Amino acid sequence: MTVTAKDLRFNVSFLFDVLSKGEDVTITHRGKAKAKLISYDDSTQSPKDDAIFGMWSDRDDNVDTMVRNMRKRRAF
Incomplete structure (x- = not known):
């Protein structure tokens, strides 16, 4: 899906619904692609994969x- 920066500002909840369905969103500004939103899958990372996890x-x-x-x- 491709949306403009204005759509991003005014329709954030709709874009979250699109992302929750697994579809990527490309954001354009003045007709040029500037950013891409991808859906986040938290099952791919676990805290134990983090190098700093459990450092103390x-x-x-x-x-x-x-x-x-x-x-x-x-005390001064």
């Missing part, structure tokens, strides 16, 4: 204590 798993620090210390006021 080997630390023994208590997260609540760390956050509490970060939120303390500074």
